[in-house]
Amino acid sequence: MGVSLKCQYGLRALYELARHWGGGQLVRIPSIAEAQAIPERFLENILNQLRGGGFVDSRRGRGGGFVLARPPAAITMAEIIKFIDGQIYDVDCEGEHPIHKCRFRGGNCVFLPVWREARQCLENVYAAKTLQDLLDAGAGGSTPDYCI
Amino acid sequence: MGVSLKCQYGLRALYELARHWGGGQLVRIPSIAEAQAIPERFLENILNQLRGGGFVDSRRGRGGGFVLARPPAAITMAEIIKFIDGQIYDVDCEGEHPIHKCRFRGGNCVFLPVWREARQCLENVYAAKTLQDLLDAGAGGSTPDYCI
């Protein structure tokens, strides 16, 4: 009903990579998994998926690991959530259910504008938050951030 | 990831009842189900639940049916969604997963403020929309509104 746990894991993983962004240093899966409390094998899947989306690069073999493919300031939460969950907020008449396609009923749906407004609202929030912003927000804290 | 289908049905049903609000006239389940394209027996469950929440009143037997328990202007989408889905937007560190209780980690969670902002944003949107507002919005349309 909000952001899936998988997506939260993805965000946390990317945040962790952002923390090691300086110097292009590679971070290994077990390291990320431990730091952010993510099931290791599951994280593997997620990072793999993120790699396909151009969010991270990886190197195999000894000394391998993952790096952010772009600078933290160039990656927004909106992108990440859309990529992993498919969409930020999914309530629309253009859904799976044929009957809900009110787009084809003359545009008279009473709820459609509301869903649109809601979705837009969330998009604005998430589009305004880059990994760099999170990094800056976290810099003030004293203890490591194990939470999403 | 947004509003559950059940909840959308609930909203549509209440909207339909709002349309018949004048004169306190009772509306039968098959009538609502047909008008809003909702599975009849499923709608039964939903209306029953809404009855428990004080959203609708009902009368059994011949000539029975459902009525809105309060005027349309006194029912917001936020209330309805919270009642049926449990919450409007559920991404928080105070989740089921013990590790996510960052509330107890000194309040240093980087994501928590973002989730809060997102949730608040949605709440504002839905709290501002009463059934009466939807009614007004729908009044301009020419064809009946079968969509949520």
Place this chain on the structure above:
DNA sequence: TAGTACTCCTATCGTTTTAATTGAAAAAAA
């Protein structure tokens, strides 16, 4: 060039949630 430490890929599994169905039982009017 063999070994080893890692990532990569794809498939599957189990649980939970959600959506929907079913079969009666109670109430109220005719």
Place this chain on the structure above:
DNA sequence: TTTTTTTCAATTAAAACGATAGGAGTACTA
């Protein structure tokens, strides 16, 4: 008493989600 309607409780069906598993591939090291 018969019909029409809601009410209640339980069950099934389907989908989404979270997680797991096994092996294949790649790069470094000695």
